[in-house]
Amino acid sequence: MTVNGIVRVMVRRRQGGSVYDLRIVENKRATLRDVARLAGVSHQTVSRAINDKGEIDPETRRRVLEAAQQLNYRPSRFARGLVKPDTTTIGLIVYDVVNPFFPELIAGVxxxxxxxGWQVVVSSSQDDPGREADLLRSLSGQADAVIAYLFQPNDVITAAVSGVPLVVMSRRNEGQSFGAVDIDVEAGVRAAVRHLVARGHRRxxxxxxxxAADPGRRAGFLAEAAGQGLTVPAEAIVPVEQSLTGGGAGFERLHAENPGLTAVVAFNDLVALGAYRAARRLGLDIPGDIAVVGFDGLGIGELLDPPLTTIALDKRRMGELAVAETERLLAGEPPGLSVVEPRLLIRGSA
Known part of the structure; x- marks a missing residue:
């Protein structure tokens, strides 16, 4: 029997055959050696049976496949014929490989x-959260663990992953069966608002x-503004799509509906770049007429004139922390949470 594909096999011998006891241990996925113990064969024999090699007799193959099915064992199809059987394969799901946020994160992983000594298989949901569950199900059958940047609710994520360690990015995991690497976005946005107030901005x-299902930015913005004695009217927070075009449209609306506005905090650097371009099209000086602050710390912000002030994240470090959490889960440890602290990177735009 299995519980979410998590097993340990204990073997004891008696006259006339073997008796196999299954002990359920949380956070340990069935391995090739577990199947070998249950079937009473070597792990090399299991490998030959799983890969349908001709030199194994039919009865042994049947016994191995029955044991694999009983334990919910899923070999990595990526590893077959490419690497040695014991190589660990990690599936990585990101939202959009074109978004300049993700290449550094991918590199860190x-x-x-x-x-x-692990290998990584990268996949993208292509800006479509509806693809996430299918990607999780697919990689769960092919990889030993999955690291993912997801937007679906926790219950959808949990249902799509069966017995495979999962680490999610930019999300908390209280009471969940997966590990997490989160960002203290609220603290970052608060730092941005404090910086702008210190520079004399009141609007x-x-x-x-x-x-993007990340309310921390808005919450931090409103909380710090209130703490600084600022009044933020409803029209001073504009919802847009996460893109250059969205950032430009959002800034144009803010500028039109908020006379006297002197500073803007953007959801991320991509949106900030769109706002920056729109401000220039409107003939505004940056930072003289309008200050702009982004979030992420993308290198492309340095190419602007003046460069973009931003809340910087160590994206490679996020990838490293995700892999470290994956290693703990594969070792059978309970899910943990790592939090990345952003820092204010003052450049010329604010």
Missing amino acids: IEAAERR IGMIDCPA
Whole structure:
């Protein structure tokens, strides 16, 4: 029997055959060696049976396949014929490989995995949260563990992953069966507002992206504004899509509906770049007429003139922490949470 594909096999011998006891141990996925113990064969024999090699007799193959099915054992199809059987394969799901936020994150995961002798398979939901469950189900059958940047609710995520360690990015995991690496976005946005107030700004707006399901930015913005004695009217927070176009449209709306606005905090650097371009099209000086602050710390912000002030994240470090959490889960430890602290990176735009 299995519980979410998690097993340990204990073997004891008696006259006339073997008796196999299954002991359920949380956070330990069935391995090739578990199947070998249950079937009473070597792990090399299991490998030959799983890969349908001709040199194994039919009865042994049947016994091995029955044991594999009983234990819910899923070999990595990526590993077959490519690497040695014991190589660990990590599936990585990101939201959009074109978004300049993700390449550094991907690099951090790959570098940390390679130091452990692991391989990484990268997939993208292509800006479509509806694809996430299918990707999780697919990688759960192919990889030993999954690291993912997801937007679906926790119950959808949990249902799509069966017996495979999962680490989610930019999300808390209280009471969940998966590990997590989160960002203290609220603290970052608070730092941005404090910086703008210290520079003399009293009319500050925000370009938000509610579809990203990350309310920490808005919460931090409103909390710090209130703490600084600022009044933020409803029209000073504009919801947009997470893109350059969205950032530009959001800024134009903010500028039109909020006379006297002198500063803008954007959801992320991509949105901030769109706002920056729109401000320039409107003939505004940055930062003289309008200050702009982003969030993420993308290198592309340095190419602007003046460069973009932003809340910077160590994205490679996020990838490293995700791999470290994955390693703990594979070792049978309970799910943990790592939190990345952002820092204010003052450049020329604010």
